[in-house]
Amino acid sequence: MGTLNTEPNLSAPDDFYEELIGAHRGLSDGESALVNAKLVLLLANHIGDREVLAQALAAARGGIGEP
């Protein structure tokens, strides 16, 4: 069981960010939401480790809405 890595881990972070935004170019909000959801599922499966995923879910949700 691993630990979520929140230290810098991306090579060329600016390039990745541009690609991420680019993936949503020309999409409606609904389409964008679908792309994001697919992305989350693909990455979650790739990570596989439920502990890491639980930490990521908690970190993503942190500070938003009711705890």
Add this chain to the structure above:
Amino acid sequence: MKTYTNPVYPYRRHADQDGAPARHDVVIVGAGPIGLALAIDLALHGVGCVVLDEDETVSVGSRAICYAKRALEILDRLGVGQRIVDKGVGWNVGRVFLRDALAYRFDLLPETGHRRPAFVNLQQYWLEQFLVERAGELPAIDLRWRNKVTGVVPHADGATVTVDTPDGPYTMQAGWLIACDGARSPVRHLLGLESEGQVFRDRFLIADIHMQSDFPTERWFWFDPPFHPDQSVLLHRQADDVWRIDFQLGWDADPEDEKRPERILPRLRAMLGPDAKFEIEWASVYTFQCRRMKSFRHGRVVFAGDSAHLVSPFGARGANSGFQDTDNLAWKLALVLAGRAPERLIDSYDAERTFAADENIRNSTRATDFITPKSAASRTFRNAVLELAKEHPFARRLVNSGRLSVPAVLADSALNTPDTDADFARTPGAMIPGAPAADAPVAGPLGDWLLGHVGNDFTLLAFGNAVGGADVAALAHAPIPCRVVQVGGGATAGATVIEDREGLVARRYDGRFGTIVLLRPDQHVAARWRAFDAARVRAAMARATCND
């Protein structure tokens, strides 16, 4: 309906209706599938009972159709399995479609060597009719139609029951009152008890149609099909060329309006094509719920089936889990009534079956949430899963159109004796204490299947000549008897010897020479050891019957 005429079971005045109230050890309220199964099971244990039903026929219209492998195995033990299998249609394969394309296909029983398929589909009225006929063969069952329970007063040693009949009311004393009176459970209401849970804000049109068709005998489920956009549809085959179709309608649909043929026919034509020839057998609009009572035992009043717990039909866990209730309850009640086990054995029914009900509710709730997403985000993820499933195998495991009924493994039950031999397999599907016994092909005096040789009583499955004749006799003559079924090896006096035709008994039970598996009367593993020891078997049986 064209393919079925409801039988009428006549009301008969009973001697109990004259004179002082009679006392009966067991009174069952409700002759639905669960009440009938319990009555038959009790009769097989030598316990008589009175069954009261307010109606004079079996269930009417579209209700349960899918009976799972474990329910069929229980029905086999009750002596009705074969009739159900012969009349019904067996299936193992399901397909899930997204819009007009197949998203994935699954096989629920990929391995061979089981007597029963993953599922058999049969209209609930046929199932009930077969159960009524089976009950009629057993003199211990006193089945009274048009006997409506209108009052229940519980006592420390039973309950006083008021019954209304065409000849007016009468009362009786019940030592144990078993409420199998369905989702609305009048007994539950009479006792002021609740069943808590959630209602899903969605409506489903359920239509049974008669049609000749070459659709395969599989479960087909569509998300957002072109013939019913934005909603889901389920298609299932039943007996006599009757097909079940469920259309998701959404919460805003008007249930009265949707039941009209003028509304239903266009939906069916859009799905089946303009030339399809069919007739509607029955159609109704349902809202589904998942809920259960906090406790299934209240003194001498015990709840089983839909009265105790309710699930949405996605996963077919309603009647299927109800049969596991009666499977669990009957032998315990028989031992308590015979004075061979303390009353707290019935508390283990509550503990084991509320655990199972939670598992069923969790599974049905997850499926219903997938089919009927509650929020925009949940809908988006659902659609994302379906999109991904077309291409990526991982996403197919996330598609949830109903995780179809499998029995609970009662791994934490207090009746189990935990493993002491460390080398036993504990992988998923292993025969750990609490697991329902797996079937396997054998050759033996009671037929070709292992499950035909075990159950009703405690059974010791012994691999090879592991138990000597004197021990076999001692087990058979104990106050709570235990039969020995020996897998392979030479004859032992008093033991039933079966051959492991394909080596699957050994594989499924992780058995080798000397291995011993103790099975409860409901075919659940109570304990297992690598070598026989009479004292340990006695202790495990005492534990499994609360005699420790």
